[in-house]
Amino acid sequence: MEPETTMMSGTMIYWVLFIGIALISWLVSANLKRKFAEYSKIPTERGLTGKEVAEKMLHDQDIYDVKVECVEGQLTDHYNPQTKVVNLSRDVYYGANVASAAVAAHECGHAVQHATAYTWLMMRSRLVPVVSFASKWVMWVILGGMFMVNTFPQLLLVGIVLFGLTTLFSFVTLPVEINASQRALVWLENHSVTSSFSQPKAKDALKSAAYTYVVAALSSLATLLYYIAIYLGRRD
Secondary structure, eight states, X not given: OOHHHHHHHHHHHHHHHHHHHHHHHHHHHHHHHHHXXXXXXXXXXXXXXXXXXXXXXXXXXXXXXXXXXXXXXXXXXXXXXXXXXXXXXXXXXXXXBHHHHHHHHHHHHHHHHHHTTOHHHHHHHHHHHHHHHHHHHHHHHHHHHHHTTTTOHHHHHHHHHHHHHHHHXXXXXXXXXXXXXXXXXXXXXXXXXXXXTTHHHHHHHHHHHHHHXXXXXXXXXXXXXXXXXXXXXXXX
């Protein structure tokens, strides 16, 4: 097969995958927002706000050096291991509902992972500086490599390696997020923050959030395979 034909075929496959994954990503995101809007109307059993849930979970795990702070935005909640801060969006921070409790407990799950040196979190943390560098330059290297693939294919190979690191980071993130949700759900149930009625709702909310990471990882993998196909095809 001619290199040009191989590249065109690979491009068509990529765009089919890209459009398919983009559609799935949109559906997952829309579903996540819908679920959180729905579960934000269900109060917690003990009337705890997201801030109170976070502080109680941290203290129950004997973690007293992590702060809980409010940040702007929607679904901007995250744990920062460098500053040891659980950042909760305004709706989660002040909300006394199942969605807020689930998100707050999930972010505290990351703090517990950090305190206990959870293997996958430690691996992800070690990848951060490398991935930060790769993310900064990867698209420029990839673009240059695709333009010069016939004369200097090694440049595209370097770009593939850099993009591979970002893909690896996406997949390492999956067990980190899943484990944080598992920790959150166990704690919510054991401390009666959720009931037999609201616990499945909290689980569903966190599962919907996890799907966003799955889609991101698969999208990154599909793009990586596309670049590899171009590299191998142009070498034929």
